[in-house]
Amino acid sequence: MTKYKDIIQRFLPDVEDLQYHSNLCVFEVPMNQIVSCCEELHHRRSLPLKIISAFDERAETGTFRVLYVFGIPGENVFLAPFIRVRDSFPSLTPLIHEASTYERKIKTFFGLTPVGHPHCRPIILHENWPEDVYPLRKDFPWDTRVNSAAGEYHYRKLEGEGIYEIPVGPVLAGIIEPGHFRFSVAGEEILNLEPRLGYSHRGCEKLFEVLPLEGKLKLSERISGDSSFSHSLAFCLALESLSDMAVSARDDYLRVIFAELERLANHLGDIGAIMLDTGYNFGGANSARLREMVLQQNENLTGSRFLRGVTRLGGVNTEVAVDEARGLLAWLDRLLSDFTEVITIAQNSSSLLNRLKNTGILVPQITLDHGIVGVASRAVGFPMDARIDNPYAAYGKIQFDLATEESGDVYARFKVRLKEVYSSIQIMKAALNNLPELAVMKTKGPFEFRKESFALGLVEGWRGEIVYLVKTDGVGAICRVEVRDPSYLNWPVLDYAGRGNVVPDFPLINKSFNLSYSGNDL
Amino acid sequence: MTTTVFIIWGIHLLLIPALSPFCIGVTRKIKARLQNRAGASVWQPYRDLRKLFCKDEVISQDASWLFRVVPYLIFASTLVLGASIPLFSARVQNLLTGDFLVIVYLIAFGTFLLALAGIDTGGAFGGFAASREMTIAALTEGGLILSLLTLALLCHSTNLAVIADTLGPRYFLSFVPIVLAFISFMIALLAETCRYPFDNPSTHLELTMIHEAMILEYSGKRLALLEWSAANKYLVFIALGANLFFPWGITHSQSSIALLVALLLFVAKALMFCLAIAVLESSIAKFRFFRLPDLLFTSFIISIIALGLTVKS
Numbered sequence: 001m002t003k004y005k006d007i008i009q010r011f012l013p014d015v016e017d018l019q020y021h022s023n024l025c026v027f028e029v030p031m032n033q034i035v036s037c038c039e040e041l042h043h044r045r046s047l048p049l050k051i052i053s054a055f056d057e058r059a060e061t062g063t064f065r066v067l068y069v070f071g072i073p074g075e076n077v078f079l080a081p082f083i084r085v086r087d088s089f090p091s092l093t094p095l096i097h098e099a100s101t102y103e104r105k106i107k108t109f110f111g112l113t114p115v116g117h118p119h120c121r122p123i124i125l126h127e128n129w130p131e132d133v134y135p136l137r138k139d140f141p142w143d144t145r146v147n148s149a150a151g152e153y154h155y156r157k158l159e160g161e162g163i164y165e166i167p168v169g170p171v172l173a174g175i176i177e178p179g180h181f182r183f184s185v186a187g188e189e190i191l192n193l194e195p196r197l198g199y200s201h202r203g204c205e206k207l208f209e210v211l212p213l214e215g216k217l218k219l220s221e222r223i224s225g226d227s228s229f230s231h232s233l234a235f236c237l238a239l240e241s242l243s244d245m246a247v248s249a250r251d252d253y254l255r256v257i258f259a260e261l262e263r264l265a266n267h268l269g270d271i272g273a274i275m276l277d278t279g280y281n282f283g284g285a286n287s288a289r290l291r292e293m294v295l296q297q298n299e300n301l302t303g304s305r306f307l308r309g310v311t312r313l314g315g316v317n318t319e320v321a322v323d324e325a326r327g328l329l330a331w332l333d334r335l336l337s338d339f340t341e342v343i344t345i346a347q348n349s350s351s352l353l354n355r356l357k358n359t360g361i362l363v364p365q366i367t368l369d370h371g372i373v374g375v376a377s378r379a380v381g382f383p384m385d386a387r388i389d390n391p392y393a394a395y396g397k398i399q400f401d402l403a404t405e406e407s408g409d410v411y412a413r414f415k416v417r418l419k420e421v422y423s424s425i426q427i428m429k430a431a432l433n434n435l436p437e438l439a440v441m442k443t444k445g446p447f448e449f450r451k452e453s454f455a456l457g458l459v460e461g462w463r464g465e466i467v468y469l470v471k472t473d474g475v476g477a478i479c480r481v482e483v484r485d486p487s488y489l490n491w492p493v494l495d496y497a498g499r500g501n502v503v504p505d506f507p508l509i510n511k512s513f514n515l516s517y518s519g520n521d522l
Numbered sequence: 523m524t525t526t527v528f529i530i531w532g533i534h535l536l537l538i539p540a541l542s543p544f545c546i547g548v549t550r551k552i553k554a555r556l557q558n559r560a561g562a563s564v565w566q567p568y569r570d571l572r573k574l575f576c577k578d579e580v581i582s583q584d585a586s587w588l589f590r591v592v593p594y595l596i597f598a599s600t601l602v603l604g605a606s607i608p609l610f611s612a613r614v615q616n617l618l619t620g621d622f623l624v625i626v627y628l629i630a631f632g633t634f635l636l637a638l639a640g641i642d643t644g645g646a647f648g649g650f651a652a653s654r655e656m657t658i659a660a661l662t663e664g665g666l667i668l669s670l671l672t673l674a675l676l677c678h679s680t681n682l683a684v685i686a687d688t689l690g691p692r693y694f695l696s697f698v699p700i701v702l703a704f705i706s707f708m709i710a711l712l713a714e715t716c717r718y719p720f721d722n723p724s725t726h727l728e729l730t731m732i733h734e735a736m737i738l739e740y741s742g743k744r745l746a747l748l749e750w751s752a753a754n755k756y757l758v759f760i761a762l763g764a765n766l767f768f769p770w771g772i773t774h775s776q777s778s779i780a781l782l783v784a785l786l787l788f789v790a791k792a793l794m795f796c797l798a799i800a801v802l803e804s805s806i807a808k809f810r811f812f813r814l815p816d817l818l819f820t821s822f823i824i825s826i827i828a829l830g831l832t833v834k835s
Binding site: 164165166167168172173174185188275277278279280281282284285286289349351352354355359502503504505506507 | 553556557558559646647649650654718719722725726727728729730803804805806807808809810811812813
């Protein structure tokens with residue numbers, strides 16, 4: 001705790017009333033100073049914004065609390081100024097564009113107005129949801145059936161000779177989630193693209209408030225089914241820091257191994273899907289085969305192809321025996337040589353590279369303004385990775401290469417994934433070689449959480465940074481869980497990456513981001 | 523005598539529609555094997571057709587009469603195409619529709635109808651697919667006509683049956699122009715039959731489609747007819763390539779053994795084409811849309827060179 005205080009003193013020498021909540025340092029700021037405070041932290045001190053979240057505390061204090069969380073690079077510690085709000089608060093968006101979607105979400109779900117927001121339209125909830133019903137307020141029971149409203153949604157309209165619109169979705173071809181895309185096109189060139197999401201909204205954040213603890217864990221695994229392990233890990237990390245629960249060193253290493261297995265499976269799937277979308281069948285078929293190898297290994301080790309039910313509070317449910325670890329090492333070597341062989345052939349295909357290069361370019365300024373995370377951000381050249389910036393589990397003890405590329409096109413995102421496949425294998429080997437002995441004592445419930453406290457769980461999922469912000473109430477029960485999937489930040493820039501490309505290249509660009517619909521819609 | 527000719531004609535008429543789903547099935551099977559997959563049986567396209575013929579149809583209320591009649595017209599046009607080109611017997615010489623210009627424009631007629639049907643329902647997918655198809659069709663036409671014209675000039679006849687019959691002895695005298703014309707023809711074949719690198723026949727991504735997006739609104743028996751027509755067109759092009767550029771094996775004899783051998787030889791040649799196309803589709807990626815005209819211009823220019831060489835000799 002004193003170590004944390006020293007770090008925080010570096011950034012906030014003049015704030016008096018700091019409350020330390022596990023890994024979160026919370027302090028109140030008067031409403032009229034919050035914009036300058038956030039600007040100071042974000043622009044002058046270069047602290048990345050992690051999340052902006054609201055809490056309904058009208059029962060206790062008669063106000064809402066809006067919390068702004070900033071990360072401190074290199075440490076698993078977060079600074080969180082907050083304001084108390086009655087019905088409106090000053091908007092950060094004009095100064096920090098990244099805040100826009102968070103503020104829209106607060107407006108939609110809590111009914112608090114960000115004053116000065118340039119375009120505060122509802123997010124996630126559609127026009128059939130009544131505008132004055134705010135589902136995340138405490139006085140909204142989770143099982144309420146609301147009357148259907150008759151609002152209207154306005155797409156951005158482009159006018160001019162020969163410009164036409166292509167509506168695609170929400171039911172899309174292939175086995176993917178629902179989402180609508182509205183293209184404005186001149187000939188084949190995309191002039192404007194508006195993704196419209198929210199079709200898979202399930203009210204997860206409200207459900208987190210009412211489900212029992214076991215149910216909450218299961219729900220976190222189902223926020224985005226392809227990141228089950230990372231999501232539940234982020235949630236567990238938050239809960240563990242709320243209860244000072246110690247995780248054995250062995251379980252920390254096992255968590256790293258499972259997290260990397262998940263990354264490996266998904267990256268292999270994406271690499272294959274990108275190649276398949278260009279019609280390069282050889283690469284597509286072989287990457288699908290490699291992905292299947294990893295999924296079967298997952299099933300062998302844990303009984304679940306998607307690593308569900310593996311995380312638990314205070315550790316992992318699955319033990320990896322000594323001979324299993326040895327087998328895994330040999331298997332990783334086989335996978336590595338197999339993968340290298342496939343990729344060497346693919347990298348020599350000029351027709352494939354021609355499709356990938358210079359397609360769907362994301363420029364650095366847009367990336368910065370929208371606070372893009374994960375693969376998309378590293379492909380533009382920003383060396384950000386929660387495994388290094390805010391190390392969790394055993395990542396602090398493992399050295400690995402951070403994958404970055406400069407060009408920001410589909411090829412860059414493809415190559416970042418290739419490099420991460422190699423680094424995942426490198427990490428897993430290091431973790432398996434240094435796997436500590438089986439701990440004698442394993443922590444099991446019942447769990448006591450600190451009362452009236454906050455905690456943040458941060459995990460670098462395979463898409464990017466997953467954030468869980470958890471708050472407990474006066475009796476130590478979890479009263480709010482805010483989830484931020486990386487897709488939530490990355491969806492809006494698909495528009496910028498798509499513009500200027502031809503329509504037949506869009507599926508490829510979309511695949512190179514491969515964002516989650518359900519993770520965004522919650 | 524006349525009975526034999528009748529039988530030959532009968533086989534000739536039915537050969538293309540009967541064999542075309544098999545060619546599609548074989549191409550898919552080879553592709554699957556090349557990708558380490560087991561793949562569906564080579565008879566699967568027949569089952570698909572039977573399934574579609576048994577299904578109910580949904581037709582958009584915005585569709586006009588055109589949308590309803592186009593599948594029949596296109597299917598009929600592919601039947602005429604199949605009956606007009608040399609397949610296995612030189613006894614069948616169709617003087618009425620066997621001219622190569624008639625063949626090329628009968629193919630273009632089908633493309634035109636399909637593009638119209640694609641636009642008809644007013645959907646965005648059908649619209650952009652029709653626009654892409656017409657762009658490609660317009661650019662393909664030159665290469666296709668000039669490559670066939672090269673052969674016509676060599677044989678002093680524009681009738682395809684005559685070309686197939688008389689090219690053999692002159693083959694090695696005019697080897698270079700024939701090879702060049704063949705390259706040009708192959709590019710046109712890939713473009714016209716919606717194959718790589720122009721179109722991906724197995725894609726599920728509606729935004730990248732050309733042929734598949736035009737028939738997106740069809741279902742049931744009309745879809746079956748269109749799928750069957752596409753298969754027929756594929757085999758017609760393969761038959762043109764196999765019999766005009768490799769003009770051996772077409773028999774003059776009326777003995778049943780000779781006919782059977784000629785028939786099997788034709789099937790073998792067609793399967794070699796399927797193999798070549800499957801290998802191509804498994805080894806390259808589809809081209810970016812705006813690079814396709816370059817390829818079609820290449821086809822055009824190569825056929826012009828081939829033509830120039832024939833005139834000189």
